[in-house]
Amino acid sequence: MSKKWLPPEEFAATLPKATVFGAVFFTDEEDRPVHLRATYSSAHPWQWPGGIAESGERPWETAVRECREETGLHVAGPPKLLATVFGLPGKDWPLATVGFVFDGGQLSSRQLAEIVLDPNEHDQVRALTVSEWQDLMPSRDHARLEAVVTARHAGIPAYFDTWDWEV
Incomplete structure (x- = not known):
């Protein structure tokens, strides 16, 4: 490590870069x-309503905005964090990913x-059991789903740091 002090903008240029996302997790009346099935x-x-934060936007604001845009649903606060998700960059995405999954409750x-x-x-929108989702999504997405479901039931937010992009 260099002992030379760098101006903030030079130091910032040396740091890893990441995108930030906010998402909302819902269940139906049967938990x-x-x-939502992505067309792109x-x-x-298969994804939760959510997306990448815009400049100056906080993760909760992103989750609420994206949920409204993607489903027409208006999520009321206060925010309840279910999980923080982290993924390393890979061949299909050059940046790390940091995400916040919020509890949207049960939908009627x-x-x-x-x-x-x-x-x-x-x-398409679907509500399926955790085991029914397994064959419909990549294993890392299913592991993330399991972590979020466990967090909701335990009342303790999950830290899920293996949502890496393929190398």
Whole structure:
């Protein structure tokens, strides 16, 4: 390590870069996790409402905005953190990923039926048991789902740091 002091902008240029995302985790009345099918990603075909933070936006604000844009649902606060997710960069994405998954609660059958998907992003919404999701998503996405479900039931946020992009 160099003992030379760098101005903040020079030091910042030496640090790892990451994208930040916010997402909302919902279940249906039978406690089955709800996911949206992405039209643009075969790497992560089933997702929670959410997305990458815009400049100046905090993760909770991102989760609320993205949920509204992707489903028409308005999530009320205060935010309840279920998990912090971290992934290292890889061949398909050059930046690390830091995410915050918030609890959106249970959706009634009426709320699920009234979801309006943005067809440019998602074409289907499903509520399935954790085991039913296993064959529909990559193993790292399913492990993340299991961690979030466990966190919700335990009341203790999860730290999930193996959501890496493939090298």
